[in-house]
Amino acid sequence: DAGITQSPRHKVTETGTPVTLRCHQTENHRYMYWYRQDPGHGLRLIHYSYGVKDTDKGEVSDGYSVSRSKTEDFLLTLESATSSQTSVYFCAISESLNSYEQYFGPGTRLTVT
Amino acid sequence: SQQGEEDPQALSIQEGENATMNCSYKTSINNLQWYRQNSGRGLVHLILIRSNEREKHSGRLRVTLDTSKKSSSLLITASRAADTASYFCATVQGGSEKLVFGKGTKLTVNP
Numbered sequence: 001d002a003g004i005t006q007s008p009r010h011k012v013t014e015t016g017t018p019v020t021l022r023c024h025q026t027e028n029h030r031y032m033y034w035y036r037q038d039p040g041h042g043l044r045l046i047h048y049s050y051g052v053k054d055t056d057k058g059e060v061s062d063g064y065s066v067s068r069s070k071t072e073d074f075l076l077t078l079e080s081a082t083s084s085q086t087s088v089y090f091c092a093i094s095e096s097l098n099s100y101e102q103y104f105g106p107g108t109r110l111t112v113t
Numbered sequence: 114s115q116q117g118e119e120d121p122q123a124l125s126i127q128e129g130e131n132a133t134m135n136c137s138y139k140t141s142i143n144n145l146q147w148y149r150q151n152s153g154r155g156l157v158h159l160i161l162i163r164s165n166e167r168e169k170h171s172g173r174l175r176v177t178l179d180t181s182k183k184s185s186s187l188l189i190t191a192s193r194a195a196d197t198a199s200y201f202c203a204t205v206q207g208g209s210e211k212l213v214f215g216k217g218t219k220l221t222v223n224p
Contacts, residue, residue: 042216090155104155
């Protein structure tokens with residue numbers, strides 16, 4: 001988890017409220033990713049970024065938006081949280097898009113009631 | 114969509130035994146990676162094997178790749194209780210830009 005922090009680590013919110021999760025890195029890696037992890041599904045990519053202001057969709061992007069205004073920060077926003085977005089969210093970083101390993105943050109457990 | 118599928122879903126062994134986990138995938142790949150996840154933690158990269166490699170070692174880990182069968186195996190030798198974790202394979206498909214994870218194998222090593 002060194003070099004990557006996520007905040008908050010735990011959050012409980014109500015259906016319909018906006019939620020923003022933050023990922024912060026100190027490694028100066030170009031690529032950043034948001035995944036969600038659910039039982040029976042493994043990790044699924046939500047969005048990723050390949051540079052400041054450069055982002056693209058992953059496998060399960062509906063209901064999520066992202067922003068990256070600085071190299072070190074990647075924000076994931078749920079505009080109107082739903083119970084199906086209850087999950088553990090992981091941020092990851094990498095030097096290269098697919099040739100090198102990804103380094104993961106400690107995760108954020110989000111519960112939408 | 115899931116690219117890699119690990120087998121078995123769960124594995125329980127005694128300390129000192131070897132643990133073997135398998136991963137099958139569907140399309141051509143650039144590389145295949147194995148990750149470990151301890152309970153309540155993020156994933157940790159273990160090893161990467163490229164599509165032109167057949168075997169790779171790292172400490173007590175041995176990974177093989179058979180592109181003709183679209184499968185890989187992870188062998189942990191002389192397992193320890195600290196190896197208890199979930200293990201995931203992840204693949205980068207040819208022509209794709211994304212790493213796709215399998216659902217994982219939950220390994221329990223009993224002391």
